Amino acid sequence: MKNEGTQPMETPGNLFVVAAPSGAGKSSLVKALLELDSHLQVSVSHTTRAPRGQEQNGREYWFIRPDEFQSMIDRGDFFEWAEVHGNRYGTSREGIEARLMAGEDVVLEIDYQGALQIKQMFVHAVLIFILPPSWAELEQRLRRRGEDHPDVIAQRLVNARVEVAQAQHFDYVIINGLFETALFDLKTVVHSQRLKYVAQRRVKSGVFAALDLL
Numbered sequence: 001m002k003n004e005g006t007q008p009m010e011t012p013g014n015l016f017v018v019a020a021p022s023g024a025g026k027s028s029l030v031k032a033l034l035e036l037d038s039h040l041q042v043s044v045s046h047t048t049r050a051p052r053g054q055e056q057n058g059r060e061y062w063f064i065r066p067d068e069f070q071s072m073i074d075r076g077d078f079f080e081w082a083e084v085h086g087n088r089y090g091t092s093r094e095g096i097e098a099r100l101m102a103g104e105d106v107v108l109e110i111d112y113q114g115a116l117q118i119k120q121m122f123v124h125a126v127l128i129f130i131l132p133p134s135w136a137e138l139e140q141r142l143r144r145r146g147e148d149h150p151d152v153i154a155q156r157l158v159n160a161r162v163e164v165a166q167a168q169h170f171d172y173v174i175i176n177g178l179f180e181t182a183l184f185d186l187k188t189v190v191h192s193q194r195l196k197y198v199a200q201r202r203v204k205s206g207v208f209a210a211l212d213l214l
Ligand SMILES: Nc1nc2c(ncn2[C@@H]2O[C@H](COP(=O)(O)OP(=O)(O)O)[C@@H](O)[C@H]2O)c(=O)[nH]1
Pocket: 019, 020, 021, 022, 023, 027, 045, 046, 049, 080, 081, 082, 084, 085, 089, 090, 091, 109, 110, 111, 112, 113, 114, 115
């Protein structure tokens, strides 16, 4: 939650931030997007949460102990971190900064608290919020996923009300009803941002002026 000393940054690479209430389909959408888009890389967060069935250390998350997480906070290793559903999650500086400076596009899959912190640091970050089509469907998806204890699901559904209220602060809101439609919308946002960025760079560099267009 702390980011003292961090100035807003403008980087050659685009930064996309995807947030959603648990079960809305954020991880599935980002995974599908990454398979289609070789220019995009995901940042693997650190968490104190226990791994789920198929999750692997270093793939979905870096799973670390609470004291290790605290040490990382103390060392200033995180761009942002937050407590979500009773566990801590954080985006480490390592990797992301270098990738963005090298002109690569990065996607973060984080909660709304982290997303809002990131927007303060990276003014051009594109914030995307994924909504389920209904509360009933959200609950169904969490149950069908079958990864969390009923108590954990209940807590996530309560927290979902608070999270969804934050969608108003995001640049884009995508409803994940039909998966392929939502994926198309997500691809469109990424593509639009790249076009916008290229156009802005060309205007700045005077390319259009040289063509006698502007
Ligand atoms: N602020 C922050 N939130 C994170 C980070 N990594 C994951 N989260 C969020 O923590 C919440 C819980 O994630 P998880 O336990 O994997 O369950 P999920 O909701 O099913 O994805 C989700 O809203 C994630 O987006 C991170 O590095 N920072």
